[in-house]
Amino acid sequence: MLVKPTVFTVLGLLQCYAVSATDIRLVGDKTPYSGRLEVKYNGKWGTVCDDDFTVNSAKVVCRMLGFTDTETAKYIQPSVYGPGNGNILLDSLNCLGNETDIADCSHQAWEATDCSNSEDIGVDCRTHMRIEQGSTPHDGQVEVNITGIWQPLCADNFTQSEANVICRMLGYSANGSYVMSARSTADLSSISSTAYNCTGNEIDISMCRKRLATCSASTVAAVNCTTPIRIVNGTSQQSGRVEVFHNDAWGTVCDDNFDDMEAKVICRMLGFGTRLEEWNIVICLSH
Numbered sequence: 623m624l625v626k627p628t629v630f631t632v633l634g635l636l637q638c639y640a641v642s643a644t645d646i647r648l649v650g651d652k653t654p655y656s657g658r659l660e661v662k663y664n665g666k667w668g669t670v671c672d673d674d675f676t677v678n679s680a681k682v683v684c685r686m687l688g689f690t691d692t693e694t695a696k697y698i699q700p701s702v703y704g705p706g707n708g709n710i711l712l713d714s715l716n717c718l719g720n721e722t723d724i725a726d727c728s729h730q731a732w733e734a735t736d737c738s739n740s741e742d743i744g745v746d747c748r749t750h751m752r753i754e755q756g757s758t759p760h761d762g763q764v765e766v767n768i769t770g771i772w773q774p775l776c777a778d779n780f781t782q783s784e785a786n787v788i789c790r791m792l793g794y795s796a797n798g799s800y801v802m803s804a805r806s807t808a809d810l811s812s813i814s815s816t817a818y819n820c821t822g823n824e825i826d827i828s829m830c831r832k833r834l835a836t837c838s839a840s841t842v843a844a845v846n847c848t849t850p851i852r853i854v855n856g857t858s859q860q861s862g863r864v865e866v867f868h869n870d871a872w873g874t875v876c877d878d879n880f881d882d883m884e885a886k887v888i889c890r891m892l893g894f895g896t897r898l899e900e901w902n903i904v905i906c907l908s909h
């Protein structure tokens with residue numbers, strides 16, 4: 623049977639080729655939001671020189687890493703995250719800001735450089751968030767700063783998933799977060815017009831799906847990021863074995879290195895005063 627050659631021609635024309643993006647990463651900081659910029663070329667990781675590096679190049683880096691609010695992107699002086707020990711792979715990298723890959727930006731030939739590792743550039747991609755007006759430093763109204771102005775986040779469909787992401791961004795365990803709504807005196811125009819739908823695993827709120835918020839001026843998003851903790855099986859409400867809530871279950875705390883300092887923190891979290899401890903049984907004293 624004859625096969626019409628045009629079929630092959632059409633299939634050939636439709637064939638797509640995957641264009642692979644340049645591999646990049648941020649290294650040398652204790653958070654995943656920032657660090658020394660490293661790039662992979664010919665199978666090896668190396669750094670990027672600070673010559674000609676602007677905020678527009680930082681925006682492209684953050685976009686490549688999945689941060690969508692690139693307005694908050696900034697570059698960080700080389701001294702902050704320290705020098706890398708690999709080769710300097712890019713010099714005079716200079717992006718317009720709208721590129722989707724740094725390889726598309728202007729730069730010297732790969733590996734051609736007159737820089738030293740003391741010029742290795744860093745980038746910070748984090749969205750700026752804070753919690754305000756709470757009853758403790760661990761809870762309060764959620765505020766986001768993308769445009770240079772702090773704006774309360776709308777409580778529109780604000781759930782545990784979004785609270786998890788926000789608590790993690792603030793340096794808390796995501797397991798401790800729960801949702802509250804706060805009554806706010808903020809007027810509607812001061813509230814962020816963006817609402818977020820997160821899965822809960824994102825490292826930054828800008829990685830969540832965004833939509834236009836439907837907002838009431840009196841209700842804004844709020845979180846409590848305190849780690850859930852309790853003491854059980856003691857002789858009173860003020861003593862017992864320490865348990866923390868993690869991954870939807872209560873569990874215990876090992877006594878290794880556990881001393882008065884840890885007990886003091888736990889009693890304070892439970893609203894009690896000073897403490898005593900013996901093994902991992904904590905006894906809190908009333909004020």
Ligand SMILES: [Ca+2]
Nearest residue numbers: 672673737741
């Ligand atoms: Ca330089």
Ligand SMILES: [Ca+2]
Nearest residue numbers: 673713736737
């Ligand atoms: Ca140079």
